[in-house]
Amino acid sequence: MPSIFPSIRYGGDYNPDQWDPSVWDDDVRLMRGASVTTATVGVFSWARLEPRPGEFDFEWLDTVFEKLHAGGIRVILATATASPPAWLAKLHPETLPVDERGNRFGFGSRQQYSPSSAVYREYALRLVRELATRYGAHPALEAWHTNNEYGCHVSASYDEESVAAFRTWLEARYGTIAELNRAWGTGFWSQRYDSFDEVDAPRYAPTFRNPTQLLDWRRFSSHALLELHRAERAILTELSPGIPVTTNFMGFFRDLDYWQWAPEMDFISDDEYPDPADPLSHIHSAATRDLMRSLGGGKPWLLMEQSTSAVNWRDRNAAKAPGQHRATTFQSLARGADGILHFQWRQSASGAEKFHAAMVPHGGENTRVHREVQALGRELAELSSPEAGILGAGVPVQAAIVWDWESWWALSQEATPTRIDYLAGVLxxxxxxxxxxxxxxxxxxxxxxxxxxxxxxxLLQVAAGDELASLAAVAERGGTLVASYQTGILDRELHVHLGGYLGGAGSALQRTLGVSVEEFAPLQAGVPTALTGDFEGQASIWQEHVTVADASTIATFADGHAAGGAAITRREAGEGGAAWYVATQLDAAGFDALIGRVLAEAGIAPAFARPEYGVETVVRGTTRFVINHTPEAREVVVAAQTVALEPYGVAVVPAR
Structure with a gap:
């Protein structure tokens, strides 16, 4: 597939307005020396661009554009709307967000706006229009970047303007207050409403709040932020036709349903900051890369932000070891990225992120970090050649994992069967x-x-009947389906699928799996249970009483409340298909055994000769990447080929 870019893009957020103009020429010199192709400009520049209401200062940005363009560096121009200036908070304090206890946030941080504020939108869109009018046809402009990390700090505001917008959204969704009462189950706890005007946001309350109200509030809040992006994009598309528009996602960010957002992007962008001190962080970041590619329907995407070394928000901000940044960068490239950018170009000398690493650190160009930045830039430039076959190439896949933000939201609520970490369970x-x-x-x-x-x-707890039926159809057509506990428990209004769960009595999923669920029996924290039968291993977190109709029991619980009952089942379906049900959370060894068996049954050949811990491999186009995320040298057998890897080493070899 064609790439969105002419080469693998390399660079990062550039904030020249934070520095004296005397360093700008040196920035361009260093960028050229590091093979930088792209700079993201203006992300937090609203106060500089519009120092007073309606008074715009673009002279400095004109100069920055000219210098970057002369240096052969393209610009991703941000709309600067992520952080409103002090004058807006002073003139219109009603634009500031409110928390669920009714406390209004103050000025002095960032993202201090209510997503539903009409006044904020008026001022923000005026700025976007000014930027698009001035720079929309500039030859250095490569793409537009709306706002920044929507919802990162304020994903919902409980101010009265937001509540009014919520009521309007609910009326559009349900039509009548009677239908809302049905969907929300307001017969419970005397919560019935007589009009939409009586409905409030789910504010801080004495005890459990209405589950469907909470779910709808999350849906609405994600939608409200998306409407801001859509409004900015409409202006940019009108005044800067042909220039793509994106915004930076945040990987597995709970508060926004990126399935809803993805169609509104001309290409997917993401920010990702794996912890260098966490030996398992590469798993989360690999999954994030795959999620971004999936959100874009398999198209190449852009890594908008990562760090060259330490960040500044963890309790312990570990630096990246030599080679570690290269390894995580190649992980993005291997999993579909056509651009590798950073936060930020020059490390800040002041402000809240002055200890966040950058491409040019406090020590300047004669540092380990900047030398690695230079080497990485040269390497990516070489891999941009058509002969490398990477740019624009896809990642072939034969397996899928169902990911659902609404199940995450539901499982994050109180008053659930037990505390389950949806993201951790999926990972x-x-x-x-x-x-x-x-x-x-x-x-x-x-x-x-x-x-x-x-x-x-x-853990697909929330699913409509037709969505569960589409899963059942996988096995019925000859594929392999694996469903885990807490799948098919609730419908999209969070009403229970009655009659053995898994979509309810007589559902297609129950029939295909050949089982039903009678009762939950969660395990106590830290208390594992053994599995016996044709499958051995340990399990944790969950047990349940499974009624087996016409499936084979592969493993049973050796102890616990459900001792002797089915823990893993398998049923043959369709023409050579199979449907597995796993009624617990396995340990790593158990997962390795189960996945190995399932892959063989599905006809998917593993790339590694045995499960590898700390090393990953993926094919992109005609190239295989093998990446070592450990501080030890490793030798692995991948696709029948022995590959030797240095600590944090990367091998780029032809795919077989």
């Missing part, structure tokens, strides 16, 4: 596939699944 399945060297797509519930030999649905 356990992902990690087992990663250790086998099998690439996956993430898919939304109800998506077309015919392209996949294997589909895994972990």
């Amino acid at each position: 356990e399945w992902y990690a087992a596939l990663l250790r086998q060297g099998v690439a996956i797509d993430f898919v939304r519930p109800g998506a077309a699944l015919d392209a996949y030999r294997l589909v895994i649905a972990p």
Whole structure:
């Protein structure tokens, strides 16, 4: 597929307005020396661009554009709307967000605006229009970047303007107050409403709040922020036609449903900051890269932000070891990125992020970090050649994991069967596939699944009947389906699927799996249970009483409340298909054994000769990447070829 860029893009956020203009020429010199192609400009520049209401200062930005353009560096221009200036907070304090206890936030940080504020939108869109009018046809302009990390700090505001917008959204969704009462189950706890005017945001309350109200509030809040992006994009598309528009996602960010956002992007962008001190962080970041590619329907995407070394927000901000930044960069490239950018170009001398690493650190150009930045830039430039076959290439996959923001939201609520970390639970399945060297797509519930030999649905607590039926169809058409506990428990209004869960009595999923669920029996924290039968291993977090109709029991619980009951089942379906049900959370060894068996059944050959911990491999186009995320030298057998890797080493070899 064609790339969105002429070469692998390399660079980062550039904030010249934070520096004396005397350093700008040196910035361009250093960028050229580091093979930088792209600078993201203006992300937090609103106060400099519009120092007083309606008074715009573009002279400095004109100069920056000219210098970058003369240096052969393209610009991704941000709309600067992520951080309103002090004068807006002073003139219009009603634009400031409010928390669920009714406290209004103050000025002095960033992202201090209510997403539903009409006044904020008026001023923000005026700025966007001014920027688009002035720079929309500039030859250095490569793309537009709306706002920044929407919802990162304020994903919902409880001010009265937001509540009014919520009521309007609810009326459009439900039509009548009677339908809202039905959907929200307001017969419970005397919560019935007589009009939409009585409905409030789910504010701080004495105890559990209405679950569907909470879900709708999350839906609305994600939608409200998306409407801001859409409004900016409409202006940019009008005044700067042909220039792509994006915004930076934040990986597995809970508060925004990126399935809803992705169609509004001309290309997907993401920010990712794996912890260098966490030996398992590469699993999360690999999954994030796959999610970004999946959100874009398999198209190349852009890594908008990463750090060259330490960040500044963890309790312990570990520096990246030599080679570690290169390894995580190649992970993005291997999993579909056509651009590698950073936060930020020059490390700040003041402000809240002055200890966040950058491409030019406080020590200047004669530092380890900047030498690595230069070497990486040269390497990516070489890999941009058509002969390398990477730019624009896709990642072939045969397996998919169902990912659902609404199930995450539901499982994050109080008054659930037990505390379950949705993201961690899904990543356990992902990690087992990663250790086998099998690439996956993430898919939304109800998506077309015919392209996949294997589909895994972990913890899909919230799903409509037709979405569950589409999972059942995977096995019925000859594929392999794996469903885990807490799948098919609630419908999209968070009403229970009655009659054995898994979509309810007589559902297609129950029939295909050949089982139903009678009762939950969560395990106590830190208390594992053994599995016996044709499958051995340990499990944790969850047990349940499974009624087996016409499936084979692969493993049983050795102890606990459900001792002797089915823990893993398998049923043959369709023409050579199979449907597995896993009623617990396995340990790593158990996952390796199960995934190995499932892959063989699905006809998917693992890339590694055995599960590899700390090393990943993925094919992109005609190239295989093998990446060592450990501080030890490793030798692995991948696709029947022995590959030797230095600590944090990367091998780029032809795919076989």
